[in-house]
Each structure stands twice: as C-alpha cells, then as structure tokens.
Amino acid sequence: MGAAFQLVVDCGEAEVMARFWAGALGYEFALAPEGFATWKDFYRRLGVPEEELGDGVDRIRDPEGRGPDIWFHVVPEGKVVKNRWHLDIHASGDWSDPIEARIQRVDAEAARLAELGATITGAFEEGLDHYAVGMKDPEGNEFDIN
Template identity: 65%
Template sequence: MTVRFQLTIDCAVAEPLARFWAEALHYVPAPVPDGFASWDDFYRSLGVPEDELGGGTDSIVDPRGEGPRIWFQVVPEAKSVKNRFHLDVDASGGRSVPLEVRRERVEAEATRLAALGATRTRTVSEEWLDHYAVAMTDPEGNEFDVF
C-alpha cells in the first residue's frame, strides 16, 4: 500500500512560488476546504493569527489526483545552502526515446520554465551515459532538474 504525503517547500512568499510550480507541474491551486469561503477563513478556524493571513495561494494539487499536494510554507529565514533534495521534472519521455529527441524535449521544457521565472544553471550531458538534463532554479533559488 502506498503512503499519501504532502511535499512542503519553505519560501519567502508563497503565492508567486505556488503559481510558478503549478504551471511547471501542470498542477492547480488547491481548492478551499468545504465550509470555508477562503483559505484565510480556514486558517482562522485553526487559530492562525491575523498578521499571518493574506498570503494568497499557498498550496497546489495534481488535478488528476495522482501526485502529492505541495504546500509553500512561509519561513523567516532565506535559503542559504544547496537543497538536500530536489524535484526532477521528467520531460524527455525516458530512455526508450532516442537521445536527440529527449534533448529537444528537455530544451523545450527548460525554455518554457525559464519563461515562467526559472533560471538555467547548467546543462548535464553525458553522451556515454545516454543522458541529457538541464539544471535550473525556481524563482526563489531552489534547485531542480529537467530531464
């Protein structure tokens, strides 16, 4: 049996990062829980102080219900070191696809993500490993790869 989980990403400002990753992963903003008009109303019901409300969209979900919910948690400290783990965005179609086709698909996805606010940091290409990927960072500097 699989275990359900939520991925939590620390950030400075939730909504822009949530919207970036929603577009990047083809996710959507998480719906407001039943019985509440807004996420702020829901958070108030949990006792969250008023000065911590108003952050807008802070979580996203897979519209197909297959992937995990992702919550963007606002924290006071800035990112200071490399991530201990990161997301890999699979755009290539896998090793059954010819390397040149995978390279084109990865480049197209990296270009799309850069237009959304990501930054390309390097290309990882090892012909002898039959591998091609682009390392990137999201708008707050979190590392991820497109392969």
C-alpha cells in the same frame, strides 16, 4: 498502502511559488476545505495568528490526483544552502527514443520554465545517453529537467 502526505515548501512569497510550480507541473490551485470560503478562513479556524496569514494562493494540487498536494509555507528566513533533495521533472520521453530528440524536449521544457520564472543553471550529460538541465525556481530551489 503508503501514507498520505503533502509536500511543504518553505518560501518567502507563496503566491509566486504556487503560480510557478502549478505551471511547471500542470497542477491547479487547491480549493479551501469544505465549509470555508478561503484558505485564510481555514487557517484562522485553526488558530493561526492574523500576522502569520499570507495573502493569495499558497496551495496547489494535481488535477489527476497522481501527485502530492503542495503547500508553500511562508517563513521569515531565506534559502541559504543547497537543497538536500530536489525534484526531477521528466520531459525527455522514453529512454529508447533517440538522444537528439530527448535533448530537444528537455531544452524546450527548460525554456518554457525559464519563461515562467526559473533560472537555467546549466546542461549536463552523464555517460553517452543521458541529458539533463539544472534549474532553480523563483526562490533559488534547485531542480532538474531530464
């Protein structure tokens, strides 16, 4: 059995990122652990200094339990270089579907995520039968829709 893990994303504005990625991935806001009214209360219990406690939502979870929990960790420094890894969001359907239908689905998902706050960086085709759209989330982290 694989190890349990959560994805941690360093960011400047946790709630903005949590709201964007919850909408992008179909996730929901994670509830604070049992016995704590808020995540802030939980962090205080762990000894996190008051000045490091953020406000608002900073964790999301897959309501179906398939994907990892994601914590948006506020850090003082901003993003300065290209990601060393990125998410690919699969929206095109099955590879055996006609390429025209897959392109339509990818473009529709890219437009939806742009409305949530992402930036479209460009479409690209690899070979005769692959189409994807490059994007950036609200803080500039790269990801693809394919």
